[in-house]
Each structure stands twice: as structure tokens, then as C-alpha cells.
Amino acid sequence: MKRRFAGGIDVGSVTTKAVIVDAESRVLAGTVVYSATDFALASMQAWDECLSQAGLTSGDVDKIVSTGYGRNSVAFATKSLTEISCHGRGCLHYFPGPLTVIDIGGQDNKIIKLDGNGKRVSFKMNRKCAAGTGAFLEEMALRLRLPLEDLNHLAANADGEVTLGSYCTVFSATEVLEKIKQGHKVDHIVRGLFHSVVKRVLEMDTLTDTVVLTGGVIQHNPFLAEIVKEHTSCPVHIPPHPQVTGALGAALYALDGVIGPH
Amino acid sequence: MAETDKSGRRAIAATSEMKRLMADHFLSLDRAKKDGNKKVAWCTSVGPAELLHAMGFLVYYPENHGALLGATRMATDVIPAANAVGYSPDICSYLTADVGAYLKGTTPLTKAYGLESIPKADILVYNTNQCRDVQDWFAFYAREWNVPLIGVHTHRNIKSVERYHIDDLVEQMKAMIPTLEEVSGNRFDIDKLRETVGLAKRCTELWRKVLECGAVTPAPLTFFDATIHMAPAVVLRGLPEAIGYYELLLTELKERIECGVAAVSGEKHRLYWDGMPIWGKLRDLSELFSALKTNVVASTYCNSWIFDAFDPAQPFESMARAYTELFIVRDESFKEAYMDAWIREFSVDGVIFHDAKTCPNNSNSRYGMPQRMTSRLNLPTLVINGDLNDLRCYSEEQTKTNIEAFVEQLDQRKL
Numbered sequence: 001m002k003r004r005f006a007g008g009i010d011v012g013s014v015t016t017k018a019v020i021v022d023a024e025s026r027v028l029a030g031t032v033v034y035s036a037t038d039f040a041l042a043s044m045q046a047w048d049e050c051l052s053q054a055g056l057t058s059g060d061v062d063k064i065v066s067t068g069y070g071r072n073s074v075a076f077a078t079k080s081l082t083e084i085s086c087h088g089r090g091c092l093h094y095f096p097g098p099l100t101v102i103d104i105g106g107q108d109n110k111i112i113k114l115d116g117n118g119k120r121v122s123f124k125m126n127r128k129c130a131a132g133t134g135a136f137l138e139e140m141a142l143r144l145r146l147p148l149e150d151l152n153h154l155a156a157n158a159d160g161e162v163t164l165g166s167y168c169t170v171f172s173a174t175e176v177l178e179k180i181k182q183g184h185k186v187d188h189i190v191r192g193l194f195h196s197v198v199k200r201v202l203e204m205d206t207l208t209d210t211v212v213l214t215g216g217v218i219q220h221n222p223f224l225a226e227i228v229k230e231h232t233s234c235p236v237h238i239p240p241h242p243q244v245t246g247a248l249g250a251a252l253y254a255l256d257g258v259i260g261p262h
Numbered sequence: 263m264a265e266t267d268k269s270g271r272r273a274i275a276a277t278s279e280m281k282r283l284m285a286d287h288f289l290s291l292d293r294a295k296k297d298g299n300k301k302v303a304w305c306t307s308v309g310p311a312e313l314l315h316a317m318g319f320l321v322y323y324p325e326n327h328g329a330l331l332g333a334t335r336m337a338t339d340v341i342p343a344a345n346a347v348g349y350s351p352d353i354c355s356y357l358t359a360d361v362g363a364y365l366k367g368t369t370p371l372t373k374a375y376g377l378e379s380i381p382k383a384d385i386l387v388y389n390t391n392q393c394r395d396v397q398d399w400f401a402f403y404a405r406e407w408n409v410p411l412i413g414v415h416t417h418r419n420i421k422s423v424e425r426y427h428i429d430d431l432v433e434q435m436k437a438m439i440p441t442l443e444e445v446s447g448n449r450f451d452i453d454k455l456r457e458t459v460g461l462a463k464r465c466t467e468l469w470r471k472v473l474e475c476g477a478v479t480p481a482p483l484t485f486f487d488a489t490i491h492m493a494p495a496v497v498l499r500g501l502p503e504a505i506g507y508y509e510l511l512l513t514e515l516k517e518r519i520e521c522g523v524a525a526v527s528g529e530k531h532r533l534y535w536d537g538m539p540i541w542g543k544l545r546d547l548s549e550l551f552s553a554l555k556t557n558v559v560a561s562t563y564c565n566s567w568i569f570d571a572f573d574p575a576q577p578f579e580s581m582a583r584a585y586t587e588l589f590i591v592r593d594e595s596f597k598e599a600y601m602d603a604w605i606r607e608f609s610v611d612g613v614i615f616h617d618a619k620t621c622p623n624n625s626n627s628r629y630g631m632p633q634r635m636t637s638r639l640n641l642p643t644l645v646i647n648g649d650l651n652d653l654r655c656y657s658e659e660q661t662k663t664n665i666e667a668f669v670e671q672l673d674q675r676k677l
């Protein structure tokens with residue numbers, strides 16, 4: 001009998017992710033490429049790499065759902081859904097509802113609430129502002145002349161923390177300069193920046209039930225989950241490969257179209 | 263019967279008549295300034311227009327001009343000129359757009375109706391029921407042109423309308439009469455006021471009936487249609503032309519209802535819109551909702567020109583009551599009960615709150631109302647950030663994603 005496969009492509013503002021699942025919802029492959037300036041090209045690159053990783057050809061995959069900021073740039077997708085639906089679905093693959101999903105992306109944050117049946121109850125996106133997003137950490141890493149990949153290690157191992165109070169990325173940058181001038185240690189400042197990201201998220205909505213963190217920022221900075229735990233009594237989890245959770249959710253929606261809702 | 267466009271929207275045939283009325287309105291104001299035979303009073307949207315008409319003024323509404331600046335997407339280009347002279351980007355963007363356009367010597371009335379400029383006021387009359395900004399807005403022009411600035415101060419955030427609210431407002435309106443007589447050159451005539459209030463009442467009754475057509479499933483009109491077709495209720499209230507227009511529009515909508523014609527073909531979801539329209543994105547949003555088979559069937563904003571209280575037998579008292587019963591000046595408990603009733607009546611599946619950056623008085627999401635509504639009515643709510651006029655405060659992609667995700671949530675609920 002012919003095996004059935006479905007794919008999901010999440011074209012984010014910074015990276016494009018692709019996932020292929022089989023008919024039993026098992027993840028066969030997952031890839032990440034930079035979105036850069038050509039979303040159509042990025043989606044093709046991510047998809048080709050994903051097919052290659054899974055040992056499949058495009059003809060093997062029955063349906064593809066696209067999601068993310070550039071979801072309408074994926075010409076070969078069967079349909080598109082918002083990343084809000086797809087991140088929720090991807091998290092439900094690993095954790096039963098009710099859930100509070102926190103997706104920290106390159107340009108925006110989302111808090112998605114799902115009930116015990118996995119149906120969405122509500123969602124919030126951050127206001128039109130970079131505070132608390134991946135773009136905020138990128139800007140601050142640049143200010144501190146630090147490679148992005150060093151941030152998590154520095155924050156996790158800091159023996160202290162400075163408090164950053166500003167709401168705005170530009171004001172935060174000024175505050176960071178002030179802290180440097182005052183002689184604060186860089187790792188303390190980085191820990192303060194991580195706390196600032198979490199504070200911006202906590203301002204968006206309440207945390208209830210099981211909290212699941214997704215997105216590229218969590219993938220590369222898992223210490224953020226430890227800071228979230230300081231602020232809630234809810235269990236806090238990170239799914240495997242949180243950067244591709246949206247693409248996984250899209251693939252699972254695509255699978256619904258292949259074998260029916262499951 | 264009008265055809266649908268490619269996104270499934272159906273045009274309203276009466277629109278051409280509305281355009282003619284609006285052209286007549288602006289051209290008569292222009293003629294008055296050129297001939298000098300009639301005085302022009304500027305009036306805020308729910309200001310004492312009935313009194314001004316009764317005193318023989320032609321009435322011009324700067325908020326309507328603000329909306330035109332927004333709808334023509336001129337606003338975002340001219341707002342910085344007002345910001346530069348000290349009018350903050352955080353205050354009303356009708357004000358900043360209008361003042362900015364004045365400073366830059368431009369107006370959408372030129373392209374639309376051939377007017378060289380906005381009609382200069384002989385007197386400026388405000389009502390603070392909308393906000394304090396209208397008073398500051400008119401004060402700019404009072405200084406600029408050295409013309410009288412008068413107005414009334416409506417009580418705000420009230421639970422129920424009390425006698426002292428009405429008495430106070432009646433006194434304030436009567437106190438304006440000597441100045442209005444002086445500027446207009448006409449004596450106040452109570453019978454003329456009764457006649458105008460009677461015409462305004464008929465206009466508002468018909469406007470209510472137009473909006474109530476949206477309760478039918480499928481709805482024959484959308485919120486986006488209503489924001490356009492409310493223009494006569496805004497600028498011609500108290501004049502017979504508005505009545506003729508709404509009789510025409512109502513006939514067309516009733517025909518649609520009889521034939522089962524939907525404004526959004528394949529209507530799947532029905533939404534309530536709270537807050538200001540995003541004037542520069544009306545078309546985009548209308549097309550987006552239509553493509554999603556979703557109709558915004560009711561709104562707080564368009565309802566704001568329903569004034570049930572008008573009564574020619576008691577012109578001052580009923581005007582005062584009409585201006586004070588208004589949604590915008592009521593407390594949260596009244597607002598919630600009001601919205602709940604319309605939501606039930608219109609079979610609404612979800613509510614969108616537009617949090618307009620520069621219009622706090624029309625942004626009802628800021629004190630926990632969406633959360634309370636979801637919990638009280640088990641109704642999904644969505645808050646979108648934007649602005650009535652200043653598109654610097656609006657993110658196209660975020661808004662689109664929010665709305666699409668909301669409709670996906672509504673789809674899921676109906677599974």
C-alpha cells in the first residue's frame with residue numbers, strides 16, 4: 001500500500017521552516033533556512049531540503065499547508081492557515097490541552113489559549129512593537145557586540161541581573177548603555193534582557209493550565225523558559241524542536257486533508 | 263440588481279444619489295463663503311446642529327472632513343505638519359489630519375468637489391460629548407481666524423441619564439443663543455427649532471431602520487457600507503434631504519432582504535465591530551472580510567447617529583437627552599448592556615474591538631471589556647491595534663493575520 005505524507009511550511013519573518021509527517025503523524029524531517037528577501041525562494045529551499053532529509057520526492061507528499069508571515073508566498077501549498085492555528089496544533093501534538101502556548105518569534109509574540117478539546121479559546125498578538133521579540137534580542141546583541149548564540153549561555157550562568165524597565169526597544173537600548181556606563185557586568189545585563197522579554201510576554205495575557213513555549217527564540221534561548229517558571233505556578237514545557245512547531249502544526253493540518261481530521 | 267465584485271461584495275445602487283447629496287452639501291457651503299449671503303457654523307459630529315440650522319447657519323462638520331482625509335489616505339501625509347507645530351501624534355488624528363491639511367493648504371474637497379479650500383467658519387460650536395480634543399481642535403481655528411468659539415460640555419461616563427444632566431445641557435445650549443443671533447443676524451425662533459428637531463428625528467429613525475436591516479441573515483449590508491452611507495445622517499441631520507435619501511436606501515435594502523440577497527455572498531460568520539473605522543483601510547478590510555465569507559453586521563460607531571430621544575415638542579430637552587444618551591458618554595456597565603443587546607439581536611458570532619491609538623474615547627477594549635464579554639457571553643473577541651486616520655499606527659500584516667486567525671477560530675467553533 002502506498003505510504004501517505006503531508007507537509008507544512010512556516011515562512012517566518014526571519015527563518016522559513018519545513019516539516020514532513022507520515023500518516024501516523026510521525027515527524028520524518030524538519031528544516032530551517034533564512035527567509036531573507038525572497039519568501040518564495042526560501043520556501044522552496046526549505047522544502048527541497050526537507051524532502052531530501054526525508055528521502056522523498058515532491059510527488060510523494062499529498063498535501064502541503066503553508067503558514068507564517070509569508071504564507072501566501074508558497075505557490076506549491078495546497079492551502080494556507082495562520083501561524084496562530086498552526087502553533088496551537090503543533091503544541092497539541094506533544095501536550096494535551098488545555099494549553100497556554102507562547103510563541104516568541106522574530107517579529108511578533110503570540111499567546112494562544114486552547115481548551116481541553118484542543119479548540120482555540122483566544123489568542124493575543126503583541127502590539128506593533130518589537131519589545132519582547134527576537135528582533136529585540138538581536139538589536140541588544142548588536143549593541144553589546146555579542147554573537148546572538150552567546151546570549152543564552154551568558155544569561156543562564158549570570159550570578160546577578162540588572163533590571164531594565166523600559167517598554168520600548170529604543171529606550172531599552174539607551175538603558176543598556178546607561179548600565180554599561182555604570183559598570184554593570186555584561187552577563188547581568190543579558191540576564192536582564194531575557195527578563196525583559198518575559199515581562200513583555202506576561203503583559204499580553206495571563207498564563208493558565210500547561211504553558212508551552214515555541215518559536216525560534218526559545219529554540220536558541222531555552223533559558224527563557226526558566227525565567228517564565230519564576231513567574232507562574234503552571235507547568236512550563238518546550239516541545240522538541242520548538243522552532244518548527246508552526247511548520248509541524250501546518251503539516252498536521254495538511255494530514256487532515258489526506259487522511260481526515262485525527 | 264447590482265453585481266458582486268471579485269471578493270463577493272455587492273454594491274449599493276443608492277450610492278450615486280448619496281454622492282449627489284454630498285456634492286450639493288459641500289458646494290452650497292462653498293457658495294455661501296463666496297456670496298456671503300449665509301453664515302457657516304462649524305459643528306462637532308454630535309454637536310447642537312439642530313440649533314444651528316434653526317438659526318439659519320449652513321453647518322460644516324470637521325470630523326467628516328477628518329474622515330475624508332483618512333479615507334483618501336491623505337491623513338498620514340499631512341498629520342506630521344500638525345505634529346511639528348505641537349499637536350502630539352498621540353492626540354486625535356482627525357484633529358492632527360485636519361490641522362495638518364490646513365497648514366499644508368490641501369483638502370480632499372478639491373479633488374472630490376472642486377472646492378479650493380475648506381469653508382471658513384463664521385463661528386465654531388463644539389460639544390465635548392466626543393472628547394476634549396474637539397474643543398482644542400476648534401480653538402486652533404478660532405485663533406487662526408479670530409472667530410467666536412462656543413460650545414457645550416456634556417457629562418461623561420454616566421450610568422443613567424439624570425434630570426440634572428439634561429437641565430445643565432439645556433441651560434448651556436440656551437446660553438449660546440445670543441452669540442448665535444449676533445453672528446447669524448437672525449433671531450432665534452422656537453418653531454424653526456421644533457421643525458429642525460422633527461426632521462432630525464425622522465432622519466435618525468430611518469437610519470436606525472437601515473442599520474437594523476443588518477439583523478437579517480444573510481445581512482443586506484456591511485459595516486463598511488454603513489460607514490459610507492451614514493454620511494447624510496452626519497452632515498444633513500435636520501434637513502429634508504437626509505430623509506429622502508434614507509427612504510431610498512431603505513427601500514433598496516428591503517428589496518435585498520425580500521430576495522435573500524447577501525452583502526457578502528456565502529455569509530458564514532457575523533461580527534460586531536466596536537470602535538472607529540480605519541478610514542484608510544476600509545476597502546482592504548471590506549475585501550478581506552468578504553473573502554473570508556464574514557460580514558461585520560453591526561457596530562457601535564454607526565449606531566452613534568441613532569438619537570431616539572429627539573422630540574419636536576420639547577426641542578431643547580430632547581436634544582440634551584439625545585446628546586447625553588449617546589454610547590460614548592456612558593459608563594462601562596451601560597456600554598456592555600447596550601452591546602450585548604445588539605449582539606443578540608444581530609446573531610453575532612464574534613466581536614472585533616479596534617483599539618485606535620489616537621482615540622481613547624472610542625476604544626472600548628482598554629478596561630477589560632473584551633475579556634468580560636467573552637466570559638459573559640461565551641463569545642470570541644479580538645482586539646486589533648490601529649488608528650482611525652494615522653496609518654503609521656497600523657500594521658497591515660498583523661491586522662490581516664489577526665483577522666484571519668480569528669475567522670479560523672470561528673470556523674473551528676462551528677465544526
